Amino acid sequence: MKKIGFLSFGHWANHPSYSTKTAGDTLLQSIDLAVAAEELGIDGAYFRVHHFARQLASPFPLLAAIGAKTSKIEIGTGVIDMRYENPLYMVEDAGAADLISGGRLQLGISRGSPEQVIDGWRYFGYEPAAGETDADMGRQKGLEFFEQLKGQGFAEPSPNPMFPNPPGLLRLEPFAPGLRDRIWWGSGSDATAIWAGKTGMNLQSSTLKFDESGKPFHIQQAEQIRLFKQAWKEAGHQREPRISVSRSIFALVNDQDRYYFGQQAEATDKIGMLEMDRRAIFGRSYAAEPDQLIEQLAQDEAIQEADTILLTIPNTLGVDYNIHVLSAILEHVAPGLGWR
Known part of the structure; x- marks a missing residue:
């Protein structure tokens, strides 16, 4: 059994073929898509975070809105670039969104990836400490965020507060019980997967990673996941970790599917x-008739190692078509692979 979610990059542009011509279109359609996906039986609605781009950026208003309009579906990110974040303010935002959703947030965070502008985090007011890289800064902020989700007091209360304080040091509010167990680290290398396992965060592994062995992508990713599992076990954490992989998978069940994605049928891994x-x-992307997809995906070692699959979707094609894409996977592919 696998949990199946969708992952949206939230693109928009004033293009004749796009259903998402504005930021407002993308935000409102993202909410509608999550609601419809929940009704369909999809397990998760996940969103990418990119700054300085015509894509989704500030995730918490969107996650809170989805949380208020749904009741079961997991709501998450893949991933938040921690170089841009104030970890303490993020604890408050995340706590509020998680409480609104009734404890369904699944937050993927990372040290960051190449962005639209040079050192974009500098415009947000952040600089690495002396001797650190921006990647070091991102990991450190991720650790601070993760630590504060314990909900322990750390701030000295004022002797003359506006409102009465509880005894002792104060913590950030609102506190969301259990959210700390629902934080994922987006890893692009074997080393950071091991780090995440030792730290106690769940693992998100996307459709790219550093090429560390020259082997096919799915084999390298499977090896990365096994290293994470080993590190988790050796660290002695008391719960089972979650592991997700992202894939572009399209079942070609009608002429529209073939028109959009038929050219990807012979797709292969790429090096960059x-x-x-x-x-x-x-x-690689997967696009084929359902019976062929089942055969191809059964050979994907990384999918076998993960408990969650995030299906990247063409959000610019609108809610109805994306529900069709997801429905085709649930109906024609998932049962043949034992995911459902």
Whole structure:
């Protein structure tokens, strides 16, 4: 059994073929899509966070709105770039959104990825400490956020407060019980997957990672997940971790599907370069008739290692078509793989 969610990048542009021509279109359609996906039986609604781009950026208003209009579906991110965040304010935002949803937030965070502008986090007022990189800063902020979700008091109360204080040091409010167990680290390397396992965060692994062995993407990702599981076990954490992988999967069940995605039927892994000229591998897309998809996906080792699959969706094509895409996976593919 697998949990199946969707992952939206939240693109918009004034393009004739787009259903999301404005930011308002994308935000409102994201809410409608989550509501419809819950009715369909999808387990999770996840959203990417990108700054300085015509994509979804500030996640918590959207997550809270979805939480208020749904009752069962998990609501998450994949991922929040911690280089841009104030960890303490984020604890408050996340706590409020989680309470509105009744404890359904699943927050993916990371140290960040290449962005639209040079050192965009500087415009937000953040600088790495002396001797640190921006990646170090992102991980440190992630740890601070994770620590404060324990809900322990740390701030000295005023002797003359506006309102009466409880005894002892004060914590951030509102406190969301259990949210700390629903934080995921977005990992692009074996080393950071091991770090996440030791730290006690769940693991999100997307459709790209640093190419560390030259093997096919799904095999490298499966090895990354196994290293995470080993680190988690050795750290002695008292609960079972969650692990998600992202995939672009399209079941070609009608002519419209073939028109949009038929050209991806022969897709393969791709190699590219990320920051500091590090070689990265990008996982293939899957697009085929349902019976072929079942055969192909059964060979994907990383999917076998994960408990959650996030299906990347073409959000610009509108709510109805994306529900069709998700429905085709649930109806024609998931049962054949034992996911449902």
